[in-house]
Amino acid sequence: MGEATDDCAIVVKNISKKFGDVLAIDNVSFKVRKNSIFGLLGSNGAGKSTMISMLVGLLGPSGGEITILQNRVGATYPAILKKKVAIVPQSLSLYEDLSIYDNLYFFGNAYGLSSELIRKKIRFLSDTLRLGDIYRKVRHLSGGYQRRVSLAMALMGNPEIILLDEALVGIDLETREVTLNFLNGLKRDKTIIYTTHALEEAENLCDEIVFLHHGKKLKGGLTEQIVEEYAKKHPSEIKVTLPDFKEISKICLLLKKKGYNASSHQTTISIKSLSDEQDLSKIISILKHVANYRADVIDFSIKKPGLNEIMLDLLSRERK
């Protein structure tokens, strides 16, 4: 792991964190590029929240170095970073008896903004995150809206780095769409660290990822690269569903003869393929050849190996 450079928002080097005899983080290193979304992935108890707490200065590391925006974080957390790093915690952490406006205004003050700027920001965030009537009490909002308010609170201070600690857990589809779009937009001028165990979501969102398990780093790097490398060694699964199963065994047999790893279940044929795009045209021509089912194919899908598979594979290897 190299030293901090200008294009790095965060550099974590050989970080450890102990709680008594329990080693919560064990010699973990990674870099987070500026203006990217970085995924801190792992199942529950992996050490994601501990890492986040160290990144916001609520916990000091037991060993190693953390550099955030060229500032070294040790036993004390540089005050300047409090303006530049904001967190959206896993719990909602809102003042339920206050209105959306009051919550945002209070946090605007906490970030030291002027009243005028606060009002301006509230208007902007309210529109962007579609908060609706901002004078409603938080207590009366749905879970999804409360999540949006929580995100808006973190953005009040215009931070350079936003830490989202499982911040999209249990939200509705609309909020998820609004939030993900918003985060993708934020990437232009902000660095986002996103912890989750929802790996599909992370795959779509994160530019880079680190897999943590029991405080250890299992794997890290560019998301695309990790997935591609894995895909090279692990086949995609092509699934074709037909209206009846009269011809299924015939097609399956033919595919097997052609050297494909095919199997059938009811009216669906599954084909494992390392080179799905190349194989796809061949499979289609076989289908055409056996029977004219092209028009009658009910479902057709290619499932490439993703972070879920990668994670499971890593865990199984770790267990071994």
Add this chain to the structure above:
Amino acid sequence: MFLSVIKKEAKELLQDKGFLALAIIEPIIFILIFGSTFQNSPENISTVIVDMDNSAFSYYAIQGINESDVYNVIDVVNTPLEEQINRANRSEIRAVIYIPKNFSRGINSSETTTIEAYFDSSDFIIYAFLSGAQGEIIRNSLKNITSDIVNDIESEKDYNKRKVDEIKSIFDTIESQISSLEDNFNESERSKEDYTKRVNKTLNNIKAGFNTQLDFFSNAERSISTIVLSLQLLETSNNTQRDGLIGGLQGIQSSFSSIKVSIIGSISELNGASLSGNLSSTTEIIRDKLNTMKDQFYNAEALSRDVNLDLSRLKGAFLAEPILIKEKAIHGEITYFDSLGPGILSFIIFFIALTAPTINIIKEKENNTLYRLSTTPSSGAIIFMGKFLIFLVFGFIEMIFTLFLAVAFYNMRINGSFFATFTILFLVACSAISFGLFISSRIKTIQQGLLVIPMVIVPFFLVSRTFYPGDFLPVYMKYVSYLSPLTFSTHALREVMLKGVALTSVLSDIAVLLLFIFIPLILFIISYRKIKY
């Protein structure tokens, strides 16, 4: 389902180890504090006696006050009363008992004499006990005075009784000596020399017996005079009985005088008697006189039995009224409500001002808002200063409201200035907020908070001397009570509200209250840095 609910609730309760620990500790603390505080019966209230009479009777009165368990006489002075009243004002002493200059003169002249008792009325319980025990002063004082007088009479009476028995035996001896003399006379012819010796010896013995009798009767006369004088001093509710007694005693005295005359006559007859003279007639005369004396003596004895010196009845009559205690409440007549007022006000303000910030911060901890806030550039000091101030305003409003209700609806006494009262209560609110902040930094859940708040407030209140004066606390509990800010606020408020003193007179209380603001605040700042989210 019913069993499931029970099971689930039990499991939840058992999960919160902090709650369980508090649930065990709390009753122990409450009972310990309660038992230790309200243990002693009210006694030994510090008292100063101003003795302006400085007489034997005032000494007996002081002894009487000393004998009471309620009064602990720490000083007997004969300096001006004002000085001691000022000491009571400063709560150095609780009672001043003033024995005026004319105290003994009043008793001697059979007039009702007055002792003045000045009691600190700022504490109702103390006042009630002091006031209730004043009868004891009178009883003890009079008991001592009458004992002094009556004990003399009793000892004289016993002495006389013994002497009466002695005189009876002397009569018998004289009588046998006279018989012996007569026998010797008849034998005179047989041995003249021997006869002379024996007659002279017998005559001397008879004279000695008469002289002993003479001494006794002289003593008895003096003794009766003493009793009569003592009885004349006793001013009782029933003087007829006393006068009858004196008359009887004087009758005995006169009998004894007559006996004395007879004895002197007999001795003179014996002096004139000689062996060669008319000894036989002398013997006859003496025997006659002896018989007369015996008659007179037995008459006197019978008279003394009739006199029936019933001293216990006399004592009872004497104890009825000659001393009066004039009670004065130093701070006026104060009701129990007034006396409790300062402590209750302190408690209400402390309770509200402690609960509000404690619950607020624990709630913030539970909601994680404090955690989130701590990631912002705002410093913890600013956040908690803001909280402190708003709760102070809240406490102040509560204070005004509470005071208004107490004064408007129940006419709570405030003899001193409202400003002084406000200032002290304001300090109580500040102290409560400091304690609240400190407690909240150590507690994780509202459930724990709801146990810890009473665990702090109830002992503070119990030892604050609101219900139970510090004078009666065991020594170690006095020290424990100094750990409660309510002890100092209650004292300061009593001084201001009941005694009407200025704020400058309670500066020591104010200084301690300031400590009770800053110490928990410093502890809070230290523990806030260690808060685990």
